[in-house]
Amino acid sequence: MALITETSLRALLIKGIPDPFPVAEGDKLTPAAADFLKGRGIPIRRCGEEPAKLPGRTEAGNLHIPVGVSSRHAHLSPEHVEALFGRGYSLTPMRELSQKGQYAAHETVTLIGSKGIIQNVRILGPSRGATQVEISRTDGFALGVHPPVRLSGQTEGTPGITLAGAKGTVVLPEGLIVAKNHVHMPPSDAMRFGVEQGDRLILQTTGERPVIFAEAAIRVNERFTLDFHIDTDEANAAGLSTGDAVRMIGKNGEITGSVRG
Amino acid sequence: MALITETSLRALLIKGIPDPFPVAEGDKLTPAAADFLKGRGIPIRRCGEEPAKLPGRTEAGNLHIPVGVSSRHAHLSPEHVEALFGRGYSLTPMRELSQKGQYAAHETVTLIGSKGIIQNVRILGPSRGATQVEISRTDGFALGVHPPVRLSGQTEGTPGITLAGAKGTVVLPEGLIVAKNHVHMPPSDAMRFGVEQGDRLILQTTGERPVIFAEAAIRVNERFTLDFHIDTDEANAAGLSTGDAVRMIGKNGEITGSVRG
Numbered sequence: 001m002a003l004i005t006e007t008s009l010r011a012l013l014i015k016g017i018p019d020p021f022p023v024a025e026g027d028k029l030t031p032a033a034a035d036f037l038k039g040r041g042i043p044i045r046r047c048g049e050e051p052a053k054l055p056g057r058t059e060a061g062n063l064h065i066p067v068g069v070s071s072r073h074a075h076l077s078p079e080h081v082e083a084l085f086g087r088g089y090s091l092t093p094m095r096e097l098s099q100k101g102q103y104a105a106h107e108t109v110t111l112i113g114s115k116g117i118i119q120n121v122r123i124l125g126p127s128r129g130a131t132q133v134e135i136s137r138t139d140g141f142a143l144g145v146h147p148p149v150r151l152s153g154q155t156e157g158t159p160g161i162t163l164a165g166a167k168g169t170v171v172l173p174e175g176l177i178v179a180k181n182h183v184h185m186p187p188s189d190a191m192r193f194g195v196e197q198g199d200r201l202i203l204q205t206t207g208e209r210p211v212i213f214a215e216a217a218i219r220v221n222e223r224f225t226l227d228f229h230i231d232t233d234e235a236n237a238a239g240l241s242t243g244d245a246v247r248m249i250g251k252n253g254e255i256t257g258s259v260r261g
Numbered sequence: 262m263a264l265i266t267e268t269s270l271r272a273l274l275i276k277g278i279p280d281p282f283p284v285a286e287g288d289k290l291t292p293a294a295a296d297f298l299k300g301r302g303i304p305i306r307r308c309g310e311e312p313a314k315l316p317g318r319t320e321a322g323n324l325h326i327p328v329g330v331s332s333r334h335a336h337l338s339p340e341h342v343e344a345l346f347g348r349g350y351s352l353t354p355m356r357e358l359s360q361k362g363q364y365a366a367h368e369t370v371t372l373i374g375s376k377g378i379i380q381n382v383r384i385l386g387p388s389r390g391a392t393q394v395e396i397s398r399t400d401g402f403a404l405g406v407h408p409p410v411r412l413s414g415q416t417e418g419t420p421g422i423t424l425a426g427a428k429g430t431v432v433l434p435e436g437l438i439v440a441k442n443h444v445h446m447p448p449s450d451a452m453r454f455g456v457e458q459g460d461r462l463i464l465q466t467t468g469e470r471p472v473i474f475a476e477a478a479i480r481v482n483e484r485f486t487l488d489f490h491i492d493t494d495e496a497n498a499a500g501l502s503t504g505d506a507v508r509m510i511g512k513n514g515e516i517t518g519s520v521r522g
Contacts, residue, residue: 002277011272018263022283024306045285054463054475054514137497138399149469149500181470202315204475208410209442211498212473214315214465236398237472237498239410253315255516 006032017042054204054212054249063193063248065183065203065228068098069235072121072135074109074163075128080172084109084165091125098227099184101126111135112162112169113143131172133161134179136233150177151217179231182217184224195251196220202250203228207239213246214253267293278303315465315473315510324454324509326444326464326489329359330496333382333396335370335424336389341433345370345426352386359488360445362387372396373423373430376405393436394422397494401439411438412478440492443478445485456512457481463511464489468500474507475514 004027009017021042023029029037029044037044082089085107093103105123111133118139132155140146145159160172183201190196200215216228228246235241250256265288270278282303284290290298290305298305343350346368354364366384372394379400393416401407406420421433444462451457461476477489489507496502511517 002273002279004279005276008273008276012263012269015266015269016263018265018285018288022285022288024279024283027279027283054511054516137500138493209495210475212475214471214473232399233494233497234470236494239398250315255315 002027004029004033006030006036009033009036021045054255064245065226065248066098067235067240067242067244067246068227068229069240069242070134070179070229070231072111072118072133072139072232073104073124074121074133075124075131077129077131078127080131080163080170081127083168083170084163086167089167091123091127093125097124098225100223100225107165110164111139111143112164113145115144116142118142130155130175131163131170132175132177133163133172134177134231136231137178138233140178145176147176147178149180151180151182152177179229180217181213181228181230181234182219184227184229185218185220186222186224186226187220189226190218190220193248195248199251200253201248202253202255203246204249205238205240205244205246207244209237209239211238212249213238263288265290265294267291267297270294270297282306315516325506326487326509327359328496328501328503328505328507329488329490330501330503331395331440331490331492333372333379333394333400333493334365334385335382335394336385336392338390338392339388341392341424341431342388344429344431345424347428350428352384352388354386358385359486361484361486368426371425372400372404373425374404374406377403379403391416391436392424392431392433393438394424394433395438395440395492397492398439399494406437408437408439410441412441412443413438440490441478442474442489442491442495443480445488445490446479446481447483447485447487448481450487451479451481454509456509460512461514462509463514463516464507465510466499466501466505466507468505470498470500472499473510474499 021037021044023044081091091105091107094106095104097103103125105125107123108120109123111118111121132152145161147159150158155175155177158174159176160174161176163170163172195201195218197218197220199218201218203213203216205211230240282298283306342352352366352368355367356365358364364386366386368384369381370384372379372382393413406422408419411419416436416438419435420437421435422437424431424433456462456479458479458481460479462479464474464477466472491501
């Protein structure tokens with residue numbers, strides 16, 4: 001908080017007056033000081049009033065993250081693999097996923113809800129400790145069930161669903177979620193992006209449906225490959241497909257300086 | 262661009278030094294000037310580096326806009342109403358919509374694509390000059406057709422679709438779109454929001470899937486009711502339902518000062 005007078009500006013004149021002249025929030029210019037600047041064609045820039053610019057859609061930058069779109073899928077416990085496909089059965093890998101060691105299996109299940117069914121739901125392997133089924137909110141309307149948005153593994157208090165496989169069914173008491181969007185990063189990328197586990201990333205898309213994901217979770221692990229995982233609703237709302245990229249423009253509610261116009 | 266020296270700061274001292282001391286982008290402090298400020302406990306605020314804050318999710322503000330979620334629907338020309346439902350037929354209003362004079366009709370059509378069909382697609386009335394069918398990107402995958410994102414009425418060069426009604430079919434040569442998200446505003450609201458037709462609004466959601474729609478179109482008309490129209494993909498990606506609200510936090514790529522932390 002200061003009063004900026006013509007005298008103080010004249011004192012600066014010897015060494016050069018900033019152009020534009022920065023004025024902090026709460027500072028006051030005397031009328032003579034304002035005229036003094038105006039007479040020299042020096043605009044005033046009030047720090048607090050400068051609008052934050054979203055980065056241009058074609059702006060260069062290296063904080064890009066590849067997009068991976070996850071369709072509805074199921075992770076099964078070894079017990080549920082056997083219940084659905086027969087005693088002693090193990091999943092058959094069909095296609096490797098972007099995260100090392102993960103694969104889409106040949107096997108699929110049918111989800112059975114109170115309002116409808118969804119067939120050909122891909123199983124992802126390898127099998128896990130607890131069965132978890134990830135659907136989109138759109139799928140939830142078709143099935144008649146409305147699971148909360150959760151990170152993988154956080155299934156306490158979520159609804160269940162009935163699964164049918166080639167040799168049996170499983171009535172899952174809980175484990176149905178809509179996946180919260182999240183970024184997988186190896187530590188080297190976390191360092192490059194200046195982020196750590198627990199941060200909420202602000203990610204901008206640049207397609208024909210420009211959307212900003214305001215609170216993407218981040219998971220950092222040596223085994224991870226850089227990837228932004230979204231579900232099909234998010235992909236369709238933003239016009240994104242696997243292989244597209246989003247750009248990090250900030251974190252934890254702040255759009256960072258590096259990306260401002 | 263200026264060199265800020267200890268001498269110029271001392272000259273300011275008489276009248277009071279801004280605290281924090283604003284420094285414009287490109288300005289340089291001499292080491293002595295930096296020490297001078299440091300010795301007085303006055304921090305430097307670089308205008309260009311100040312991070313833009315996204316508004317908090319519970320922050321007050323009156324720039325809220327109610328959300329209207331549009332499911333897939335068809336607008337029919339009078340000729341196509343007759344082709345689909347019989348000579349001399351007119352639509353039967355079932356439910357008024359938020360925009361005055363618009364209604365959902367009792368009648369529905371089936372959309373027939375190369376990969377699948379979608380039944381029970383609502384017709385909106387009254388009938389229009391040209392038939393237009395609005396689907397989500399998700400619907401496009403089910404039908405096997407991928408229309409561009411367009412504002413209503415901008416159907417040049419869009420794909421067509423086959424419609425089946427109770428009494429006939431129409432093979433539409435063009436007119437299938439994914440609706441671009443847009444805000445309806447009466448002029449009084451446009452004045453209150455400080456926006457005009459042609460602006461691109463930045464709209465923030467505050468649900469369990471926080472998303473920012475970065476370029477919402479705006480249409481201003483005396484007959485309009487304040488409403489942000491999104492499709493089901495956008496609603497599901499943002500966890501929104503009709504009756505929820507979004508908040509305007511800026512326009513034309515700039516997050517405005519009024520909403521910054």
